[in-house]
């Protein structure tokens with residue numbers, strides 16, 4: 001029997017192989033653009049700011065951030081997604097700012113405090129609740145104290161949250177979690193401060209878009 005982790009991987013592999021997945025391949029989210037701009041204002045620009053795009057997929061947000069002047073590393077465990085991210089059209093002057101690699105969020109190949117900012121659009125909501133402490137530990141390990149986390153996750157406004165009002169479900173084998181604002185606070189409070197939290201509701205979709213700042217002195221214990 002395949003584990004939940006393997007089922008998730010199979011889902012993403014098939015999604016990229018088929019080319020039919022439910023999120024945009026090229027167009028970045030305006031909410032991410034806004035939060036990236038917010039970070040540049042807080043930090044006095046994007047130049048020299050190292051950003052990790054966790055679960056970068058085909059690289060739409062990595063490319064946007066590089067265009068804004070961030071130094072970007074995109075990482076995803078799906079080879080095909082990373083190959084597409086590398087192959088995407090980009091102006092030659094962005095080459096030194098944009099790097100992609102295959103890697104798993106639970107075994108990131110970076111030194112502690114390697115990044116000033118971390119972007120996660122749609123990766124956390126595919127992680128099981130039992131794995132949240134490991135997710136938090138991975139993020140805290142690579143992000144400098146005072147660094148920014150730009151997070152986008154499914155909200156309970158999503159239609160597929162459905163009449164049963166279950167906080168998670170499996171679709172085609174993939175785990176999907178629907179968050180309330182309270183869920184996000186329960187996960188991040190004590191480790192991160194929320195600078196911004198807004199809910200996007202469009203048609204049948206609902207997302208939370210959050211901008212958080214890592215606290216300087218985080219307790220090392222994480223909540224289950």
Ligand SMILES: C[S@@+](CC[C@H](N)C(=O)[O-])C[C@H]1O[C@@H](n2cnc3c(N)ncnc32)[C@H](O)[C@@H]1O
Nearest residue numbers: 012055056057076077078103104105121122123
């Ligand atoms: C919904 S997609 C979003 C892709 C991209 N962030 C975007 O906005 O277009 C989620 C991505 O997270 C990746 N992912 C999920 N779990 C991962 C893990 N444990 N390590 C690395 N990548 C992961 C998937 O392969 C997939 O590309």
